[in-house]
Amino acid sequence: MTALAQTMPHTAEATLRALAPTLRDTEAAFSSAGASLGTAVSDLNTLRNSFGRLDALLGPDQTAHFQHLTSETGRQTLLLREGFERFLQHSQDLRGAVGTMQSEVSELVATIRTISIVTLHARILGNALSSNRQRVETFTLGLTGLAAEATRIVEEVEDAMAGIVARADVMDTEALSLARELGGAVQPALAEIGTLSTAAEEDRLRLAEGNSALAARMETIFSEVAQIILSLQVGDATRQRLEHVQAVTAAAMDEGRSAGLRALLLDLADALAAGTQDRLTAELAAVSGRLLTVEDAATSAISTARTLYLDGPGQNMVAIGAMARRAAQVGQGLQRCSGHLKVMSAQAQQIGRHLDLIRSHEIRMRRIEDQVRLLGLNAVIVCAKLGQEGRALQEVSRQLRELTRLSGAVFARLHLRLEETERWAAAIGTDAVANLAQDLDHVAAGMNSLRTLLTSTDSALRDSGTMFGQTGRSLATALASGAATLGRYSRNLSGLASFRAQLKRLGPQPDFAPQPPEVGTADHDIVASLRMIYTMPEERQIHDRVVGAPAQPAAAEAPAAAPAIDDIFF
Structure with missing residues (x-):
């Protein structure tokens, strides 16, 4: 081997x-x-x-939605301005009606107090008479009872009127705050949103193009x-x-x-x-x-993504960020406006209850007016029988009839003012508030949709930037x-x-x-x-x-x- x-x-x-x-x-x-x-x-x-x-x-769908929201914001802003102007006019009409009614109540109070004074004078004169004393006392005592009842009614009317004025003052204050909120905060922010819409759309277009290029x-x-x-x-x-x-x-x-x-x-x-x-x-x-x-290509793409999605929102979303902030401000302002409206509606309802009380006293006062007139006629008969001794009492009776006539006229005017005030209070408490509240709700819904879209975009961009940072590594x-x-x-x-x-x-x-x-x-x-x-x-x-x-x-x-x-x- x-x-x-x-x-x-x-x-x-x-x-x-x-x-x-x-x-x-x-x-x-x-x-x-x-x-x-x-x-x-x-x-x-x-x-x-x-x-x-x-x-x-x-993409195109959300871009179209964004354009619709911004254009709708402009339309709703105009409607809100018109609705608020109508609301202010209603408030002024109510205030005018309350002022006129207050004057009528003041005159009624003065008339009833005069009647009370004249009634007291009649009792003094009646006590000084020597004949027909019983019939005179019947006249003076009846007159005194009616005057006392009228005085109590007028006091309640006066209290109710004071309540109406107080409620109207609160409504004025709320209307002023509402005007300040709408005119000083909400409407300027809405106007700025309209101004920013074009720039914001350009921001979105730049981001969309950058996103498409990066995706490719x-x-x-x-x-x-x-x-x-x-x-x-x-x-x-x-x-x-x-x-x-x-x-x-x-x-x-x-x-x-x-x-x-x-x-x-x-x-x-x-x-x-x-x-x-x-x-x-x-x-x-x-x-x-x-x-x-x-x-190398992935590293470069990740760097571009971080710039686009993290730094980009700060650079390419200036208008979008400003719109989102303004939309948030509008939403907060509208919430405060709704609060003012609720207070005004509640005050208008309180005014309505006070007016109901006055209306219920109107019937009683007309009955007293009729009874005083009847007593006055009886007094004329008594005084005619007294002759010279009854002349002073006869003059008092004439004064009472005149005062009764005056109070009746005041009540007639007060009735008209009452109806007018009720009409404006109801308009403020229901229609005007409801219409303005509806306008506010429409604007609020639009702002909420717009802010949701903007903040969702911003959140998605930042989430994508973070994801690209983590996934990229x-x-x-x-x-x-x-x-x-x-x-x-x-x-x-x-x-x-x-x-x-x-x-x-x-x-x-x-x-x-x-x-x-x-x-x-x-x-x-x-x-x-x-x-x-x-x-x-x-x-x-x-x-x-x-x-x-x-x-x-x-x-x-x-x-x-x-x-x-x-x-x-x-």
């Missing part, structure tokens, strides 16, 4: 062991790189969802990552090719092989290993380069990790170099030229069977170059169509 034959089993085992680490590293490296790119794909899909949300807020850039990155994942199939192909090298090497090491076949198979194993190494080195360089390019890390893994694997392909060096030591002398086995021999069958294990055309080409002509027609060896991206990636 030659020295080569004695060392052969040991050397063959060492040679095959030299290839094992490379096989393990191939599977581990490409699996790790694939996992990193899987994380990158997940991050990119997260960003896709963010773009969709922003598209919904900045991220889609390009997504496509690049998808292509890189396809390229990572070289890892599986490399593993298969190394297994084929291993199989050819093991076949060459079989003890029953002739020297010529062993030399041929060792040359074939070396050629297959060299082809695998060359192809793998080129593929790794290409994939690593694309990974670095995509990483994860994406960059995943891409960098994949590139680093493949880079380390590429630099550590020393296992193949060691394996090929072992093959060189096992091979024949340099001047030995192995020949392809003849057709029909056992060696030819062995070589042909090895050719059938290849899965890639390049392996067959290398085999045919080393061994000779193919055993089968080339048409039967056409490679299968490459899988589509959708089949592999999605």
